[in-house]
Amino acid sequence: MRILLVEDEPEMAEALRTALKRYDIVTDHVRTLADAIEAATEDVHGAILLDRQLPDGDGLDLVPRLRAKGLGIPVIVLTARGDLADRVAGLNTGADDYLAKPFAIEELLARLRAILRRPADVVTDIMQAGRLSYDFDNRVATVGSEALSLPRRELLVLETLLRRIGRTVQRASLEQAVYSFDDEIQSNALDTHVSRLRRKLADADAGLEIHAIRGIGYLLKLAR
Missing domain, CATH: 1.10.10.10 (Winged helix-like DNA-binding domain superfamily/Winged helix DNA-binding domain)
Incomplete structure (x- = not known):
């Protein structure tokens, strides 16, 4: 699996990349909303892990832009902003899941597997x-x-x-x-x-x- 990680904190990004690599997940990392838009529209990733607080805007702005282009790539929002209003806002923009920091890598993996099973064109387990x-x-x-x-x-x-x-x-x-x-x-x-x-x-x-x-x-x- 190849995913796109949108995260502006270098230490968090490196920790996630290292953890995901142990599960044979290839991770491309970008730090800004602008770079995320460019990378995501290449349509080579199985999923996106998306931070909200980016240097050039709210990461949630990426989701409707992708959906407007007809890209249904699954998106999991990863953020410290985990109260109910923020979770509802994230899901309402078209994100597939919302995970508040800090989280266990095992839970993230379980959520990745869950969203990748949803599309009709994904093979069975x-x-x-x-x-x-x-x-x-x-x-x-x-x-x-x-x-x-x-x-x-x-x-x-x-x-x-x-x-x-x-x-x-x-x-x-x-x-x-x-x-x-x-x-x-x-x-x-x-x-x-x-x-x-x-x-x-x-x-x-x-x-x-x-x-x-x-x-x-x-x-x-x-x-x-």
Whole structure:
């Protein structure tokens, strides 16, 4: 999963990024409302974590702007302003959830999972493809009764390909799912992750194949 974090306090932002990374969540961080508007309209994030008190305005102003553009990306407002009136105001602007600071990372993760289950086009929590079963909530891939040992970026590649199984995924889309704005991407890094994942799927007899589509990207499909 790749999310956008809109937070002007560096220490809070770094703490959240570090915590979320442990759960294989790629986090792009911006500090201002203006940068948030630009980043969010790229439509590459699965969700937005949004602080209200930003240097150039109220973070809530982002939500109606996104909705006016037809972007239904889920938004969780994270703020110290947690009284009833503030929560109601946040939800009335179109935010999907409202979480008052301080909060436990476990609660934030639970709320993220909840809002990501709401849209109709989001896959079910556990997906079966070939002999592979993937639990999107817990980030666990199994073939039969055996768990596949996959590092974070291989998991992100697998998730992205599974969500579009049978369709070609453009290289840029895969990179956006796997890397954040701040990551330095080596020219062949993505190919290395895909190659290792392909080999592990084959070794586990998962019944899935990853095909490189020259000049475009990759395709995951059932093995013949």
